[in-house]
Amino acid sequence: MTNQNVIVSDRKPILGLQTITVSVSNSPLFSNSFPTYFTFPRRKFLKLLEAADNNKNKNNNAPKITSWVESMRDSSPTRLRSSSHDSVSDNADKTSWIVRFPSALNMFDEVVNAAKGKQIVMFLDYDGTLSPIVEDPDKAFITHEMRDVVKDVALNFPTAIVTGRSIDKVRSFVKVNEIYYAGSHGMDIEGPTNENSYCQSKERVLFQPAREFLPMIEKVVKILEEKTKWIPGAMVENNKFCLSVHFRRVDEKRWAALAEIVKSVLIDYPKLKLTQGRKVLEIRPTIKWDKGQALNFLLKSLGYENSKNVVPVYIGDDRTDEDAFKVLREREQGFGVLVSKIPKDTNASYSLKDPSQVKEFLKRLVEWKKKTVGEE
């Protein structure tokens, strides 16, 4: 289904959900209708779109183009900007959200109190957490200051970067050798390469549960590069055991077309699945492995599988980080920290607004650690 003739306004981020005004002309939702306007409760409107989409897709089980495109728009700058004209209820939503997911900076004492006599293990997502989100994925550089802080963290706590990127790419950005890298959404795990690291591992490559998918991913990258090259701004990123199709620099009018290409290519690869990130569709093997499983794997490798003496802290901004937040809730251990400026549904416990707050939080943890070591 295409919703090109449906003009939607009053969009708000996830918890500011009230209404959507729709101008309908030749819309597939309203055949034979004359140009006119309706105001719907937002949820109902999205359900209508999805129902139309389902109808079109009733002969296959492929995911819904409309819902991807729609939820990608949810995080678009225009929509976020519109939320700056906050209504009273938006402000109330934000207030109740920050009460439910308080700033990790304000909850710092709770974190370190829980960690007294225990081992903190740090898990850090990369994009949107250590580096700000930028237009060009190849230019998502970390600042020198953030690099120094991450290195300091790694010298004081076992530390892992858990990312959708390939390890090679993220290592070239981070340039810290004292940490674990879990690339391709945790499907490629390597230990620290520096002999002076906090933790030593005998093998550098620790785990690659999706090795058999490597040729398939390479093939799909080539097919998608070929099929999307006519769409200005579209970019296919090879993340080794998974891949990303970027929408950020594509004109919104072409998002549905791009998503349709991705979906059509995937029909021939039932062993691959699609997930959605920030203006990106990610393709990965259907194996039961995600950032949450990677977190468990790393804790086990570090000897903390069943330990009560560990406090894992996971900081991330993306939907894929929710798998790790969920695992922390299941373990009833540690803290998930969501990086977000806007209210979002999350399994995290706390929040931070942006990478600069992440840096601040990490700095404070290192200072606390140095102080407590001095006291011991």
Ligand SMILES: O=P(O)(O)OC[C@H]1O[C@H](O[C@H]2O[C@H](CO)[C@@H](O)[C@H](O)[C@H]2O)[C@H](O)[C@@H](O)[C@@H]1O
């Ligand atoms: O797990 P992460 O480290 O958060 O990686 C998730 C995806 O991050 C990157 O894309 C995102 O950041 C880009 C640079 O700021 C931005 O341009 C893009 O729109 C974002 O989705 C990365 O390029 C993807 O491959 C990762 O899957």
